[in-house]
Amino acid sequence: MVSIGVGDLDKVTGRLAGRIAKTPLLSSPSLDDVLGTRVLLKAECFQRSGCFKMRGALNALLAGLERGDDRGVLAITTGNHALAVALAARETGVPATLVMPQGGPPLKRAAARQSGAAVVTDGVTPKNREEVGYALLEERGLRWLHPFNDPDVIAGQATVGLEIVEQAAVHSERIDTVLVPVGGGGLIAGISEAVAARAPHARVIGVQPETADHAARSLRAGEVISVASRPTSIADAANHVELGELPWRVISERVSEILTVSEESIAKATWALWHHAKMLAEPTAALPVAAVLERRVDLASDKALACVISGGNVDAIALAPRLERWRDGELAASAADRYSSTA
């Protein structure tokens, strides 16, 4: 294991056994037809809390308890990390406080509350949320659980990579390439560690929205590059301004490439996952499929490509109208097809 100390992966696996879902590695021939190549879908949308983040949050809390740290935890986030921390905290009996700006996704706030977390929103804005969070940390003696800049969190996310390698082997498939959505970098850092340890021949490739391409720029520059302001991609969980320092240390060593995809491709890939693979993926989770749609990945036909479908925490009813044109495109394509339509 590398210098950031993600610890022994088997120990992490043991710690999380029975507490997280071993999500299925699915194939969808119908999606494959659309993509023109075969992909394996690591369906983290079926993970507890609706997203891979449960792995990292739970590992961090359990590892803390093993070290004798039973402070309540605080998370500063609008999104998937909040849901994961709320659920992991409930399960481990640790009180959770979540600082979530007003105007964030109401369904995520609702889910966090339903998990029993104290949700702090009044007067919280995207700008002052860290300030509010730090004040609470001091005042209440809480432990800050960072969504990605934490070795225990990265180690938890690594189990996604362990499972992909193991599940592919069960089906006698040798994983050649793993495509991973990139936001703050915790997921791809963990997966890179796992793949380096268990399938060192395989490539791990990141995928970002064109409008939130800080990691792609960082990899080219050889140092952490920030984008000027918070991105507003439809892939909302990827709207970070920069990689965390710890993920960067792994990514710079392990990840060969970070691709960027258009907003159009992300929406089309989301529709394809809904309609063809029947997975309620969130747009961020569709980034890898968007890269395949754009034919950005060179693949030998006999090699296995895995796409990490990172989560499904999306308001499907609000998002549906934004995907309508892809459905209509599919209908238009088939109306002009070559088969008889008359008796």
Next chain:
Amino acid sequence: MVSIGVGDLDKVTGRLAGRIAKTPLLSSPSLDDVLGTRVLLKAECFQRSGCFKMRGALNALLAGLERGDDRGVLAITTGNHALAVALAARETGVPATLVMPQGGPPLKRAAARQSGAAVVTDGVTPKNREEVGYALLEERGLRWLHPFNDPDVIAGQATVGLEIVEQAAVHSERIDTVLVPVGGGGLIAGISEAVAARAPHARVIGVQPETADHAARSLRAGEVISVASRPTSIADAANHVELGELPWRVISERVSEILTVSEESIAKATWALWHHAKMLAEPTAALPVAAVLERRVDLASDKALACVISGGNVDAIALAPRLERWRDGELAASAADRYSSTA
């Protein structure tokens, strides 16, 4: 095996091996919270063709070829059976002709065409479709593949039941109850056969919309009862007027109960499967979950309950607005909760 001759189940399993997906048996703690009980979800939405029907169609075509019958096949259906026959026919090299009334679901017609079937729609109405179909059968020397009144089709659907029993055993769970959507009866007939053979202690219970309750009435009456006109439930794949004769012979012997659920519950269960289990289930596939939502199933807490999520062939974008009130209900419930929302 009973008198209808669904054949040796192991032979069917062998015939379909590698040609159909062994769909996962998933659990969703988030859905369990909503339901107040634990359920296992047999995710046939991930089956090839988007629904369990691929099993029966493929088994019928392959069994026919084994008997030397290589005629083209004809199916008269607007829906999931059409998609399955189109795909199974392409795969086995048998030409398929589908009689689909005008005004049916355009996405299903598009998918059938994309699979290479000849789709006959011009001048076809829900009323004359059988007449059109029978004329084509004679004229072109085709084989009629009935969606449920066929022993090979029922035998194919039985593999859903075999897999549930086998997959539950892997997790040391003993299946006590299997809830199955009921339309024409092919799925529940097949599953009943499989469960009787492999888990005879378990109950198989059917679920229908209140507005399409012919099977529930039939079971009470001890004979096949038809409803007056074609039902119009949101669970569209369950909109049949009566059970097929062959399924009825199995159901009358094997199925202890057929529950009925309201349109409201079906919509709410569909939303719950989308939002909590992240499965793009079609409303018909949500019938079992609707029965659990309505607390119609008595369960010992240590027993395993499986819900067959029969398919995912739905226009999600068109359906989304009809599910909106359930999302809003969830938000309203959480807004009035007991946790602090102030710093």
